[in-house]
Amino acid sequence: MTEEMIFDLQRFADDNGDSDAADPASDAGGAGGDAGGTDKTPPEDAGGTILGGDGKDANPAGVPDAYDFKSIVPEGMDYDEQSAAAFGEVAKKAGLSQEQASTIAAYGMQYMQQGVDAAMQAVQETQAAWAEEARTQLGGQFDTTVAKAAAARDALAAKIPGLTAMLNETGAGNRVEMIRLMAAFGDLIGEDGGDRNGVAGAEKSIYPNTDFKKYSS
Incomplete structure (x- = not known):
């Protein structure tokens, strides 16, 4: 058997021991693994998403500083x-x-x-219903009662500014209770408005049979 065919264990061991240090390809491969990088995990504090940016845009496009309506x-x-x-x-x-x-x-x-x-609309319908109810309850006395109520309203409005406006705004002027109340005042003060300075407009007393002059000093 020739020398080239001899299987020398010692020489195999020596060659194997030096292979890592002597093989430049192995070193380059190792360095390439570290330098080229196979770990694609992004840093923990990358900020935002790949397409979303850092999310720190305080005034996105199209959002005004102040709105005008x-x-x-x-x-x-x-x-x-x-x-x-x-x-x-x-x-x-x-x-x-x-x-x-x-x-x-x-x-x-x-x-x-x-x-x-x-x-x-609901308020107007309610007020219209009040007026219709007043016409129904007063019947044939409607015009007379309203005339007395209007006279009293005018007399009181001279002393209470805004009274007529209140009756219109609230719709109370259509309530049969208010019409009757004003008509009762009309009977007391007279249909001429209750002018206390005139004879014709003298206020009617609610005690017509009592002579209060006897009690004057």
Whole structure:
């Protein structure tokens, strides 16, 4: 057997022991594993997401610093600066543009206006029902009773400013109870308005059979 075919254990051991140090490919591979990096895990404090950025944009595109809702206020409705500012803060936190916030605000105002209109309609219907009830209860005495009530109302309105406006605003002027009450005053003070300085307008006493002159000093 020739020398080239001899299997030398010692030489195999020596070669194996030096292979790691002598093999540049192995060293390069190891360095490549560290330098090239196979661990794709991002740092813990990367901030935000890959596409979302850091999430620190305090004023996103399209969100105004302040909102203006004056142009969408329905006719006849007052513009409330405080309420507008409060809604503006909510809109800004939601990231709404001026157009988006105005659309929502306009819908809210329209809905509120519809509620107001419905309430006013209900009030008017109630007052009309009171007037119809008064006509029914007073019957043939309606015109006479209302005339006495109107005279008393005018006399009292001269002493109580705003009385007539109150009767109209509240609708109390249509209540049969108020009409009868005023008519009773009309009987006491006279249909001429109760002018105490005139003979014809002298106030009628509720004690017609009593002569109070006897008790005057």
